[in-house]
Amino acid sequence: QVQLxxxxxxxxxxxxxxxxxxxxxxxxxxxxxxxxxRQAPGQGLEWMGWISAYNTNTDYAQDLQDRVTxxxxxSTSTAYMExxxxxxxxxxxxxxxxxxxxxxxxxYFDFWGQGTLVTVSS
Amino acid sequence: xxxxxxxxxSLSASVGDRVTITCRASQxxxxxxxxxxxxxxxxxxxxxxxxSNLQSGVPSRFxxxxxxxxxxLTISSxxxxxxxxxxxxxSSTTPFTFGPGTKVDIK
Numbered sequence: 295q296v297q298l299x300x301x302x303x304x305x306x307x308x309x310x311x312x313x314x315x316x317x318x319x320x321x322x323x324x325x326x327x328x329x330x331x332r333q334a335p336g337q338g339l340e341w342m343g344w345i346s347a348y349n350t351n352t353d354y355a356q357d358l359q360d361r362v363t364x365x366x367x368x369s370t371s372t373a374y375m376e377x378x379x380x381x382x383x384x385x386x387x388x389x390x391x392x393x394x395x396x397x398x399x400x401x402y403f404d405f406w407g408q409g410t411l412v413t414v415s416s
Numbered sequence: 417x418x419x420x421x422x423x424x425x426s427l428s429a430s431v432g433d434r435v436t437i438t439c440r441a442s443q444x445x446x447x448x449x450x451x452x453x454x455x456x457x458x459x460x461x462x463x464x465x466x467x468s469n470l471q472s473g474v475p476s477r478f479x480x481x482x483x484x485x486x487x488x489l490t491i492s493s494x495x496x497x498x499x500x501x502x503x504x505x506x507s508s509t510t511p512f513t514f515g516p517g518t519k520v521d522i523k
Contacts, residue, residue, distance in 0.1 A: 329512075331460075338503065338515075338516050339454075339503055339514040339517075340514070341505075341512045341513065341514065343511075344512075353510050355510075355511045356417075389459055389460070399445075399507060399508050400465065400507065401448075401507040402466070403450070403460075403462060403505075404462050404471065406459035406460060
């Protein structure tokens with residue numbers, strides 16, 4: 295069965311970086327994309343970007359573009375999301391999800407990781 | 417960026433009620449609209465993709481429809497496990513924006 299298992303919670307100081315991992319199992323990671331979505335406490339869902347595990351092409355949300363890097367390691371079926379220059383408003387639960395690309399415009403996120411809480415505080 | 421709005425922001429309903437949630441896009445997105453359910457402390461779960469396609473394993477009481485830039489999620493007979501927050505999300509162009517959510521709670 296498809297599973298995405300994320301790394302554990304992190305506490306970071308402002309200005310630091312965090313790298314969250316997302317290990318996929320039950321499918322061939324290179325056949326799909328991985329997307330990252332975050333949720334600040336009590337807030338809605340914010341799309342951060344996605345990476346094609348097939349060709350490693352990325353597409354980031356513009357307001358995060360300068361601080362985020364998404365990568366994949368097909369040898370370990372693991373995706374990573376690194377966020378730099380952390381600020382207090384980056385405190386959120388970060389989710390990875392499998393991105394299905396069915397045809398032009400039809401993208402959806404069908405399996406999700408359990409979430410990783412990143413807390414940014416001095 | 418395409419802006420997504422949802423109405424209502426919250427609603428109270430009883431088990432067995434028919435519930436309708438509306439999502440509107442700020443511009444045409446064809447049928448590139450997905451619906452997710454999220455329960456407290458849990459990851460979102462895909463319910464509907466491409467406006468009206470039921471994700472595998474999702475009960476048939478959930479359905480989706482579209483009319484122009486307006487999209488509707490309907491729960492035909494609300495069950496106890498359906499109390500949650502529902503989000504729409506467009507996949508027409510990046511950034512893949514989400515709506516602000518509709519919280520469904522118990523009347």
